[in-house]
Structure formats: structure tokens, C-alpha cells
Amino acid sequence: MPRNKKDYRILVIEDNPGDFALVEDFLFEHIESPVITQAKNFKEVKEHLTKADCEFDIILLDITLPDNTHETLIRETMALCNDIPVIVLTGYTDFVFGVKSLSLGISDYLLKDELTALSLYKSIIYSIERKHSIADLKESEKRYSDLFQLSPLPAWVCDMDTLKFLDINLAAINHYGYSHDEFLSMTLKDIRPTEDIPIMEKNVAALSAANSASFKIVNYHKKKSGELFQAEVQVNRIPYKGKTASIAMINDVTERVNHIKAIEDQNEKFKEISWMQSHVVRAPLARIMGLISLINNSTNEIEKQTMLNYITLSANELDDIIQKITDKTSLANYEITGHAIPGENGTVSGEEN
Secondary structure (H helix, E strand, C coil), rough: CCCCCCCCCEEEEEECCCHHHHHHHHHHHHCCEEEEEEEECHHHHHHHHHCCCCCCEEECCCCEEEEEHHHHHHHHHHHHCCCCEEEECCCCCCCHHHHHHCCCCCCCCEEEHHHCHHHHHHHHHHHHHHHHHHHHHHHHHHHHHHHHCCCCCCEEEEEHHHEEEECCCCCHHHHHCCCHHHHHEHHHHHCCCHHHHHHHHHHHHHHHCCCEEEEEEEEEECCCCCCCCEEEEEEEEEEEEEEEEEEEEEEEHHHHHHHHHHHHHHHHHHHHHHHHHHHCCCCCCCCCHHHHHHHHHCHHHHHHHHHHHHHHHHHHHHHHHHHHHHHHCCCCCCCCCCCCCCCCCCCEEECCC
């Protein structure tokens, strides 16, 4: 097996010269150029671990030192190590104590009597890689937290089984009016109108059963003040701390929906105007044009006067129609009322990503 060429920086906390020499030999057997530092007591441990340039890759800890021992030594070393992996090397064979040591945060617990160069090397490499994996996971969680908390759109994480809120961002707190603690004591049912809850439960069941992990829903949400608003909700299923959860991003589309509804109402009025122009206006206009033709061809003054009266009536009728058209084309504010929203009363409308 070729020796590892990386210059691992290793702090060996060991007061026994023979044990230190053995560990040193084991390290050189699989690592080409380890940088080894020895600490013979806890005072020296503190000096090494509190230096500004302390950059050890791994700590090998014997738990019996002249000035500190066992659990106290582990706890105080862990408090100083700043996430450097710690491997305990000991002749102390108590299994319960070994388990307790692992619970204190050490990476491994190796018995000196069973130690080999290969087992020590494997433990060092596994411990360092585990540290990197944990660091990567923490960085990933931080990125998620930053994206989640800094989003300008309200967002939450919800338990798909209980519907309880598991996490909530600041935008949601500001938009809905509930505090963070209030949200965490609530469920999705608490932000929905009572009459919409059966539909919501069907939607949740559909989300849980669906193959896709992403859906878009449009429905009504309720603020703490009781105000209702129309919410476009993008939902994605995620694992969250061992739970089946969903993360939701909420966009208040009340103004947008009202604007669309106003345009639709306006379009309906334009259709009615168009129909009036093509049908209703033509009737009195056709009569007027026919009567004018008759007047031009008539020599009877009484008949002309009668036809002029009919023309006046038709002109008045036409004037009324034009006034109605003018009223309909005037720019008015359209008040949107009721519960009509896109997505058929809050059902899943859309789209799989």
C-alpha cells in the first residue's frame, strides 16, 4: 500500500514515551511526511490549541494525563479543539465509557492493545473525511437557511402529515401578521377560510400521493387580521429533519387577479358594445335612411311631415343607443367581489416542474 503523500498535521496528546514512539512509527508507516506535535500534559494541550496559528488536521488523545484524565479531559479538549476531529487512544477497556466518550463528540475510540498501523491510518482518514462531510452539510444548510430567510416572498416548511408549520421566514411573518412562535403552534388550516378547508385537505392528499414533487396551487389565505387574499403557492416536497415535509413559496396575486378580472369585465362590455353597434344601431339607422328616401320621392306634404316625425323618433332612439354605448365605454373602476379565482376554487392548477 503506497504511503499517503499529504502532510497531515497531527497533535499527539501522550505522556508515555513508549506509547508515543509506537504511535509515531504507525503514522510514518502509511503517511509519508506527517507533521507530528506532542503534548505531554493538558497544560501543553491548551497552549497548542489556543495558538492563533493552530491548524491541526487530527488530534490523537490519550485520556490519562498527569494533570487531567478521562471524561473531564475529553470534555475540556473538545471545548478547545474547534471542530478538529479527536481520536481517543487508550488502554481503558470499559465499553460503557467508550460509548460515553463517543457521545461527547469524539470521532473514534481505539484501544492501544488492539491498535495497528492500518487501523490507526483508517481511523484518521475516516475522521478527517467525516469532518469535511459535516462541514459541507453545515454549509449546505446555511445556504438553504439564507435563501429561505432572505427570500422577499413569504415561505414556510410544513409537515405533510400533521400540516403543522416547521419553519417560517421573515417575509411570511410580516405578510400574515403572526409571530414566529405563533406560526409554529399553528397548522395550514389556521390560515385558510373555514369553507376552503375540505378542498385544502383534498389538495394535500393529492400532493402526498402524486409522483411529482412540485405543484402550483391558487387559493385564498387568511391573515391574522382576518383579511383574505389570493395566494399563488408553489409547493415542493422535501425531507426535513426526518419528516415528510413541503416547502411553499407564496405570492400574493390579489391585485393581479383583480386586474385580470377587470380586463375580462371590460372585454365583455366591449363585446356588448360591438353587438349593439352591429345590431341595435342598425335598426333605427335603417329606418331613417328608408324614410329619407321616401321623403325625397314624395310630393305629399302631409306624408312628408308624418315621415319626418318617424325620423325624429328614430333619431331619438339612436341617440339613446349612442348614450348607452358612451356609458359602457367610459373608464370606470371595476369592483371585484366574490370568490372566483383561477384554478377552480383553489384546486391544483398546474404545473409540474
